[in-house]
Amino acid sequence: MTTSFKTTFSPGTIIVGKWRRSRYYIHRMLGQGANGMVYLVQKVGTRQLYALKMGYETVDLQSEINVLHSLQGQKHYKTSRKQGHDQHASSFLVEVDDFTSDNKEIPFYVMRYVKGVPIHAFLEKKEREWLGFVGLSLLEKLQQLHDGGWVFGDLKPDNVLVSEYGHVELIDYGGVSSIGRSIKQFTERYDRGYWNAGSRTADEGYDLFSFALLCLNLLYDEGFKKVTNQQLPQARSTQDLLGLLGHPNVHPYAKWLRKAILHEFADTTEAITSWKRDVYPAAVKLKSKQTHVTPRWLKSAFAFSIIMLCCAIYFVVRF
Amino acid sequence: MKQILLITDGCSNVGVSPVLAAAHALKEGITVNVVGVIDYGTIGELGSIEIAEIAKAGGGISRVVGTPQLAQTMQMMTRKTVVQTIQHAVHKELTHILGDGSLEDLPPHQRAQVVEVVDELSETSPLQVALLIDASASMKPKLRSVEDAARDLMLSLQARQGTSQLAVFHYPGRHSGEEAVLDLDWTEDISRIHSLFGRIQMKGATPTGPAIFKVIDFYQYGTLNNNQAWNEEMMKREGILGDYVV
Ligand SMILES: Nc1ncnc2c1ncn2[C@@H]1O[C@H](COP(=O)(O)OP(=O)(O)OP(=O)(O)O)[C@@H](O)[C@H]1O
Numbered sequence: 001m002t003t004s005f006k007t008t009f010s011p012g013t014i015i016v017g018k019w020r021r022s023r024y025y026i027h028r029m030l031g032q033g034a035n036g037m038v039y040l041v042q043k044v045g046t047r048q049l050y051a052l053k054m055g056y057e058t059v060d061l062q063s064e065i066n067v068l069h070s071l072q073g074q075k076h077y078k079t080s081r082k083q084g085h086d087q088h089a090s091s092f093l094v095e096v097d098d099f100t101s102d103n104k105e106i107p108f109y110v111m112r113y114v115k116g117v118p119i120h121a122f123l124e125k126k127e128r129e130w131l132g133f134v135g136l137s138l139l140e141k142l143q144q145l146h147d148g149g150w151v152f153g154d155l156k157p158d159n160v161l162v163s164e165y166g167h168v169e170l171i172d173y174g175g176v177s178s179i180g181r182s183i184k185q186f187t188e189r190y191d192r193g194y195w196n197a198g199s200r201t202a203d204e205g206y207d208l209f210s211f212a213l214l215c216l217n218l219l220y221d222e223g224f225k226k227v228t229n230q231q232l233p234q235a236r237s238t239q240d241l242l243g244l245l246g247h248p249n250v251h252p253y254a255k256w257l258r259k260a261i262l263h264e265f266a267d268t269t270e271a272i273t274s275w276k277r278d279v280y281p282a283a284v285k286l287k288s289k290q291t292h293v294t295p296r297w298l299k300s301a302f303a304f305s306i307i308m309l310c311c312a313i314y315f316v317v318r319f
Numbered sequence: 320m321k322q323i324l325l326i327t328d329g330c331s332n333v334g335v336s337p338v339l340a341a342a343h344a345l346k347e348g349i350t351v352n353v354v355g356v357i358d359y360g361t362i363g364e365l366g367s368i369e370i371a372e373i374a375k376a377g378g379g380i381s382r383v384v385g386t387p388q389l390a391q392t393m394q395m396m397t398r399k400t401v402v403q404t405i406q407h408a409v410h411k412e413l414t415h416i417l418g419d420g421s422l423e424d425l426p427p428h429q430r431a432q433v434v435e436v437v438d439e440l441s442e443t444s445p446l447q448v449a450l451l452i453d454a455s456a457s458m459k460p461k462l463r464s465v466e467d468a469a470r471d472l473m474l475s476l477q478a479r480q481g482t483s484q485l486a487v488f489h490y491p492g493r494h495s496g497e498e499a500v501l502d503l504d505w506t507e508d509i510s511r512i513h514s515l516f517g518r519i520q521m522k523g524a525t526p527t528g529p530a531i532f533k534v535i536d537f538y539q540y541g542t543l544n545n546n547q548a549w550n551e552e553m554m555k556r557e558g559i560l561g562d563y564v565v
Contacts, residue, residue, distance in 0.1 A: 019426060058422050059406055062434040069431065096427045105423040181442050182478035184398070188391055193474045200478035233390075233467040 007101065008037065014044065015052065015108070017097030024052055024110065034185075035060050035174045040113060050094055051113045054106050060174060061107050067150065067176045068093040068109070074148045114169045116161035123218055128249070130166060131218060132283030135211075136275055137168035142207050143268045150176050151202035155210035156187045157217070177202040189228045190214060197238045198263065205263045208271055212260035216241065220249045238262065252282035320404050320446045321349040323534055324393060325373065326465055327453035328356050329366045331527035333491075334498070337369065340531035341377030347535055350404060351377020352396045356461055358385050373527075386464035390471040397448060397472065398441075405440045409433065443481040447505065448472070449534050454489040456521040466515050473509040483507065486537070487515055490530035491522055498529035501543055 008029060009015070015024045023044035030038045036055040043050065055061025072091050094110040116122070119138075123131060138160060145152055152159075154175030161169045175185030183191075183200045190210040192198040197209065217224045227240040238261050245254040256271075256279045258264075265271040323344060331337045341351040353374045355362045362370070362383055374381035379400055384392045410422070413433065422430055450472075452458070452465055469487060476483035487503040502515045537543055 058430075059402060059434055059437055062430055063438050065427075066431055066435060066438075098423060098427075107423070181480060182475065193471070200475050202478075233471070 008032075009039065009101075015041065015099050017095070018099055018105075019097050020095060022095060022097065022110075024050070026052075033172065035064070035172075041110070049113045050110045052108055052110050054108045058105075058107050061109070064174045064176070065093070065096055065109050067173045068111075071145070071148055071150070071173075074144075114161045114163070114171060116163040116167070116169060118157045119160040119162050119168075119214075120157040120218060122162040122166075128219065129284050131215065132252075132280045134162055134166050134168055135215060136272070136280055137166065138170075139211065139268065139272050139275055141168055141170050142211065143272060145170075145176070146179070146204045146207070146268045149179050151179055151183070151204065152207050152210075153177055153183045153202065154185045154187055155207060155214060156190055157214065160214075179203060186210075189217075189224075195236055195238060195241065196234075197261070204268045205265070208260045208265060208268065209263070212257045213241070215253060215257060216244060216250065219253060220244055220247050223247055253279055320401060320444055321538055322379070322397065322400055322446070322448045323349055323351045323377070323451055323531065324397065324448055325351065325353045325451045325453070325527070325531070326356060326389075326393075327353065327366075327370070327525070327527065328458050328461065329362065329453075329455070329525065330369055331525050333524045333526035333529070335528035335532065337527035337531055338372045338376045340528040340535075341373045341379075344531060344535050345376065345378040347538070349377075349535060349538055350379045350400050351531070352379035352400055353377075353381040354389065354392055354396070355381070355383035356386060356389055356458075356465070357383060358461065386461055389464055390468040393468050393472050394475045397475070401444075401446060402437065402441045405437050405444065409437055409440070442479060445481050446476065446479065446483045447538075448476065448483070448485050449538065450485065450487045451499065451530060451534050452487065452489040452502075452516075453525060453527065454491070454516065454519050454521060455525045456523055459521050462516045462519070466512065469515070470509060470512045473512055477507065477509060485512075487512070488530070488534055488537075489516060489519060490533070491524050491526050493520065498526055499533035499543060501537070 009026050011026055011028050013026045015026065016022075017024075024041040025044050027040040027042060027049075030040050030051055032038065035057070036053050038051050038053045041050050041052045042048065053061070055064075072093055092112050094112065096107075096109045098105050098107050100106070119134065122134065142152060142155075152170060152173075152175065154172065159170060159172045161171055163169070175183070177184050179202050181202050183202050183206060186193075186200070188194045190213045191200070192206060192209040193200045195213075198205070200206075213224070223244040227244065231237075231240060241261055242258060244250065245258055250257065256274055259274070260271065265274070325337075344351050351373060353370045355366060355370045367383060370381045370383065380396050382392050382396065406422075422433060425433065450469055452462070454462065458465075469485070473485050476485060484505040484507055485503070486501070486505045488499045488501055490499040492498065492500045503511060506512075533543055
């Protein structure tokens, strides 16, 4: 019942769906993970590019597809997608099918090709102030999932793709669990169980905790690495994490991160409201203060011209 | 669902073959997974072959990892095995409908429904995991990590909706004839997983096969002492049991 294959498919290979007979031309491999391989493909006869994921295990891939299906059916998800530009309006999951290779049935699904880079690569190239913006988009993505009764679970930099202007897309829905069930898949350093900070039962707070650690990792990499590697499992605690919040890099985020780490947000909506109010303006303003602060010489020049103006007016009025 | 998760770092060297023991477990409805833990060097060719063979015979999975990966590996194996066990059970039920077809032969929308059932049952079915830990001399420096990994596994089990229990054994015991020692009886309580292996005296022998048989006994009778599946099996085969049980 399990499909296992190690074969990779070279550029130029054509994948033909067994049930729906669609044909996809493989351009190149995009990546490969624990559950499958993802290729950049073009639907034959069109100019449309997609990402095509082949699964190693039929059940695992299907359960990922089930999540995507149910998200697609979600009303809120649809409407909120329509607000974006064209690209967002098209749905994420495009087609589901199997194909045969060397007498093996390989299940696959086709999804929108996300042209972006993982969030850490994105922020390396941009200023750190972008995290205020990108973080907000990511929180809103998580909120859409939560509204549908799902928890993302395995939130890590590789699963967050960011396009050139900061549009965020989550990929890899293999770790998504229904709220109230157990977390299917996680990465230890972002997992609240690993930090002795709570259960592995899926709830909104689980994703918010991972999100906070992801931010810490992005803002203050050395510090985060240090506390992750140093501690013995039983000694690990949120105290180690909170200890990093005093670092200047973390400054405008510290209060928010603290609340997420300690599970003090009632839900994701509250977390977003707080991000918009406390983090976003500060994260961006901090930077603008530094670059757009009026130089002293300009200030005195301005004061000088005011005095000159006054003198001028005085003389005009007087004579 | 019943699982044995064997944690070892080398080859068995005493008693009945662990591969046979694992095959017996599977026959009794217990899946056997094996983790080989190594921190330095390799596990040796013999060791790695044996590990793979035990898991195959026991219907489970085997992995060789270092102690830093131990916790996550155990979680992943346990979860995978649960899904596989459910999948087999569901598949058996479905053969009435599918004939001898497999999941891949189902059109995608029907497959979606089957997998939904698999996911549901994987989350809600009761689960027991018996950790069986090789405590031969070379394992000593790793026992600390093993205990941490056991606690981490319990955390994952607790998150399931179905009841989930863990028991912990090590082998060999203090004297010959004590093939395995119960360190922790079935529990759902994570706080009970602490200082499990404080009193262990390390020995050189590694009677993996006999230890697996002991755990099978425990699954069946709730104790390590009275009955022995191994002997009983022999007696049944030779028709002796009937004479004793009158
Ligand atoms: N829609 C997409 N658009 C562009 N690239 C993608 C897309 N989906 C996946 N990729 C690329 O393929 C890689 C593997 O995909 P994915 O994470 O889904 O696989 P996985 O086997 O589930 O991985 P993991 O081991 O993280 O669970 C990603 O890291 C990413 O680089």
